[in-house]
Each structure stands twice: as C-alpha cells, then as structure tokens.
Amino acid sequence: MNLCSCSNLKLLNVSASPLGSFSPAVATWYGSAHGAGSGGGACGYGPGVGQPPYSAMVSAGNANLFKSGKGCGSCYQVKCTQNAACSRNPVTVTITDECPGSCNDELFHFDLSGKAFGAMAKPGQDGKLRSAGKLNIQYQKVPCNYPGVKVAFRVGSGSNPNFFACAIEYEDGDGDLALVELHAASSNQWLPMQQSWGATWKINLSPATKAPFSIRLTTVESRKSIVANNVIPTGWSPGQTYRSVVNF
Missing domain, CATH: 2.60.40.760 (Expansin, cellulose-binding-like domain)
Structure with missing residues (x-):
C-alpha cells in the first residue's frame, strides 16, 4: 500500500511543529483510489515510490507522503477526526513530490494519494472517506524509519x-x-x-x-x-x- 501525499512548498515550515504535537492542516487526494499518486518527480525519486520500501511501509499501515520540493524525505503522521469515516489513527507519510499550485491556497496542505487518504479511514470505510474529497486533518513531524533498509x-x-x-x-x-x-x-x-x-x-x-x-x-x-x-x-x-x- 503506497500512501503518497502532496504538500505545498510551505510544508517546509511544518518542522516548527514539535515531535509529539499535532497541528492543523488540510488534506486532499489525487490519482487512482488505491494508487501511489504521482511519480515522485519533484523529489527525484521517480517510479521508486511505488516499490519497496515505500510500498512495504504501506502494508505496515504507513504511507508515502507525496509532495514537497523542499523537505524531500521528511516523514509526518497525519490523521482525521471530523468525518464519521475517520479512524482517528495516525498514518505515517513521507514527502516524495511537490504539490501543484492549487495546494498553495492553504498554509499546510497534504495532497495524498488515494491509498494514503483512505488509510485514515475506519476499516471498510476508505471509499466513503475519499468521497469527502477534502478534509481538515492534523499532522506532526516524526522520525523516518525504514527497517532493514540502508541509504x-x-x-x-x-x-x-x-x-x-x-x-x-x-x-x-x-x-x-x-x-x-x-x-x-x-x-x-x-x-x-x-x-x-x-x-x-x-x-x-x-x-x-x-x-x-x-x-x-x-x-x-x-x-x-x-x-x-x-x-x-x-x-x-x-x-x-x-x-x-x-x-x-
């Protein structure tokens, strides 16, 4: 499960949110409902975002966060709480691409892949959550962890x-x-x-x-x-x- 996310360039400032402290943001999704989103072009990762260890992270309940030309490789937890389909459980995502200009309307915007967006839902309600299209979420910066994988x-x-x-x-x-x-x-x-x-x-x-x-x-x-x-x-x-x- 490759959870991809897009953040606008201002996501570089989210490091001001300390570890263990959630802050408000906005999330949308793009691509296919169960896909990896874009190809990681703005970070230079290319098709690797749809392969292990990124894809392996997803099966472990994590996500590839797909968008920010700055801060490529940084990891965040995102969760939603205001929709009935939200699980309220955080999903870990890694920045692997740059958000389109439309993301610049909000201070902190995560444009997630369909898979990543759905991972914030209760079991069996990922489709219902994706139908919302846009959500108010919370995020926090977390350490990246790729078990058994070297640079x-x-x-x-x-x-x-x-x-x-x-x-x-x-x-x-x-x-x-x-x-x-x-x-x-x-x-x-x-x-x-x-x-x-x-x-x-x-x-x-x-x-x-x-x-x-x-x-x-x-x-x-x-x-x-x-x-x-x-x-x-x-x-x-x-x-x-x-x-x-x-x-x-």
Missing part, C-alpha cells in the same frame, strides 16, 4: 566524468539532509555537493577526480552525520542505484 544513491542520468549527481533515498531519522559531501579515492579532502533539486545533489568534478566515491551525509535537524564508504564504485554508471551499508 541508497541513484546516480543521475546526466552524470559523467566531469559532473556527478545522485538522488539520495531512505534516510532514517530526520529524512532530510542539510549537507552532502563527496570524497574521491584520488583526493584527501571532502568536497561539498550542492542541492540541485529535491533529493538530488550534484558536484562538478575535475578530470583528476577518480572513483570510488565515499559520501558523507548530515541531517537538517539533528545534525547527525554518517559516511557511506566507497558507495559509488569504480566504473559507476548513470542511472544505476548503489546501496550503502549505513543509515541514521
């Missing part, structure tokens, strides 16, 4: 010996990154990468920069850091995903 790096299709970009996925904890640095086998220093868009980070490389590459990640809120040693191998290829052995 992955999907190399951008435009990467070459002089330019390297990758989408970074499945970070536990904050879920969102403040700093990404690359260390090449041919170098003795960490090189800061630049956030290109969504979960994609990039760096220009000199001809002398040689793989394997290690990548150091630092999170936004906790400021924790981990190192994926030699995660990008010699002979790496654009479009390939390389999985590390670390997570927060």
Whole structure:
C-alpha cells in the first residue's frame, strides 16, 4: 500500500511543529483510489515510490507522503477526526513530490494519494472517506524509519566524468539532509555537493577526480552525520542505484 501525499512548498515550515504535537492542516487526494499518486518527480525519486520500501511501509499501515520540493524525505503522521469515516489513527507519510499550485491556497496542505487518504479511514470505510474529497486533518513531524533498509544513491542520468549527481533515498531519522559531501579515492579532502533539486545533489568534478566515491551525509535537524564508504564504485554508471551499508 503506497500512501503518497502532496504538500505545498510551505510544508517546509511544518518542522516548527514539535515531535509529539499535532497541528492543523488540510488534506486532499489525487490519482487512482488505491494508487501511489504521482511519480515522485519533484523529489527525484521517480517510479521508486511505488516499490519497496515505500510500498512495504504501506502494508505496515504507513504511507508515502507525496509532495514537497523542499523537505524531500521528511516523514509526518497525519490523521482525521471530523468525518464519521475517520479512524482517528495516525498514518505515517513521507514527502516524495511537490504539490501543484492549487495546494498553495492553504498554509499546510497534504495532497495524498488515494491509498494514503483512505488509510485514515475506519476499516471498510476508505471509499466513503475519499468521497469527502477534502478534509481538515492534523499532522506532526516524526522520525523516518525504514527497517532493514540502508541509504541508497541513484546516480543521475546526466552524470559523467566531469559532473556527478545522485538522488539520495531512505534516510532514517530526520529524512532530510542539510549537507552532502563527496570524497574521491584520488583526493584527501571532502568536497561539498550542492542541492540541485529535491533529493538530488550534484558536484562538478575535475578530470583528476577518480572513483570510488565515499559520501558523507548530515541531517537538517539533528545534525547527525554518517559516511557511506566507497558507495559509488569504480566504473559507476548513470542511472544505476548503489546501496550503502549505513543509515541514521
């Protein structure tokens, strides 16, 4: 069950809601009633949002929250209480895309996939809840948790010996990154990468920069850091995903 959600760009500010404290928001849904919503384009996740571990999260009662060009990878709990079909139980969602302009009418807007929206309902009443179309909900930020899954790096299709970009996925904890640095086998220093868009980070490389590459990640809120040693191998290829052995 892939629970996708869309938030407008102002969702970046929801981090002001402390852990364990729910705040008001609005939720809508889009796509098919039991689908994953969009393809995660604005975050750079692509079709991966319809596959494990995101889809596996859904079967465990969680959701993929699908929309925000900022804060990609952050996780939230959402719940509804004002409709008779609401279960009042929170559903966990991960931001994986950017909300269309229509979401900008509300301060905090989650545009959920049909599956995610229905997950807020009592058993057997998901269709009834979706028929409401738009709900007042509550949300709170929570740590991300992908049991048994390590951070992955999907190399951008435009990467070459002089330019390297990758989408970074499945970070536990904050879920969102403040700093990404690359260390090449041919170098003795960490090189800061630049956030290109969504979960994609990039760096220009000199001809002398040689793989394997290690990548150091630092999170936004906790400021924790981990190192994926030699995660990008010699002979790496654009479009390939390389999985590390670390997570927060």
